[in-house]
Amino acid sequence: MSAIPRRLEGKRVVVTGGSRGLGRALCEAFAAAGAxxxxxxxxxQEGAEAALRAIETHGQQGRAVRASVTSExxxxxxxxxxxxxxxxxxxxxxxxxxxxxxxxxxxxxxEWDRVMEVNAKGQFLAxxxxxxxxxxxxxxxxxxxxxxxxxxxxxxxxxxAASKAAAxxxxxxxxxxxARHGIRVNCLAPGLLEDGVGxxxxxxxxxxxxxxVPLKRVGTLAEVAxxxxxxxxxxxGYMTGETIVMDGGL
Numbered sequence: 001m002s003a004i005p006r007r008l009e010g011k012r013v014v015v016t017g018g019s020r021g022l023g024r025a026l027c028e029a030f031a032a033a034g035a036x037x038x039x040x041x042x043x044x045q046e047g048a049e050a051a052l053r054a055i056e057t058h059g060q061q062g063r064a065v066r067a068s069v070t071s072e073x074x075x076x077x078x079x080x081x082x083x084x085x086x087x088x089x090x091x092x093x094x095x096x097x098x099x100x101x102x103x104x105x106x107x108x109x110x111e112w113d114r115v116m117e118v119n120a121k122g123q124f125l126a127x128x129x130x131x132x133x134x135x136x137x138x139x140x141x142x143x144x145x146x147x148x149x150x151x152x153x154x155x156x157x158x159x160x161a162a163s164k165a166a167a168x169x170x171x172x173x174x175x176x177x178x179a180r181h182g183i184r185v186n187c188l189a190p191g192l193l194e195d196g197v198g199x200x201x202x203x204x205x206x207x208x209x210x211x212x213v214p215l216k217r218v219g220t221l222a223e224v225a226x227x228x229x230x231x232x233x234x235x236x237g238y239m240t241g242e243t244i245v246m247d248g249g250l
Contacts, residue, residue: 017096
């Protein structure tokens with residue numbers, strides 16, 4: 001990862017779903033910017049250990065907590081633990097998410113519920129767990145990771161698109177609610193990236209997508225993570241309630 005300005009020096013950051021993909025890239029970028037970084041993971045012990053090594057490579061403290069974003073009790077315990085150990089959290093990034101590449105007629109109600117539970121309810125539960133401390137300290141920054149599928153008319157699984165559209169509404173309403181406490185809330189909506197949802201697309205669909213992108217490529221995890229480090233920093237102190245699309249100009 002190329003050099004990142006140390007805009008997060010001394011900050012305490014939590015990333016949900018940090019053991020792989022964009023989550024791991026976010027953890028590394030925040031550590032490179034000077035932050036202590038904690039993250040949760042559900043099952044990927046090997047990935048969590050790799051993410052911890054990436055954080056520690058930059059000379060920062062890392063914490064990996066096995067907790068599900070669908071578990072209120074586990075997230076609350078994680079928040080209490082970090083409050084006790086670090087004295088609080090300055091930044092929360094709601095990154096954890098899942099998708100299944102099915103058309104609507106093939107989506108069972110249980111599959112719809114699962115995607116919404118992780119992507120939408122998980123965002124709510126994690127935010128509720130960590131925002132309490134931010135309110136007490138009268139400051140903080142929350143970044144919700146949305147998707148181009150939640151803001152534009154593109155071909156995407158409807159339950160995934162619906163859950164990511166929820167991230168935009170959640171961002172706007174919460175930003176209005178907590179601004180008086182000095183807390184900023186924004187949403188970053190990337191297009192297809194080199195890892196993640198794009199990997200499940202058939203080759204012809206991926207080619208069609210890239211053909212319509214003016215920059216003629218998908219995004220990289222590192223460049224999205226570097227931009228996220230700026231968005232949550234004090235250098236971006238006058239932005240709240242916004243959804244920023246990062247899609248190569250589509």
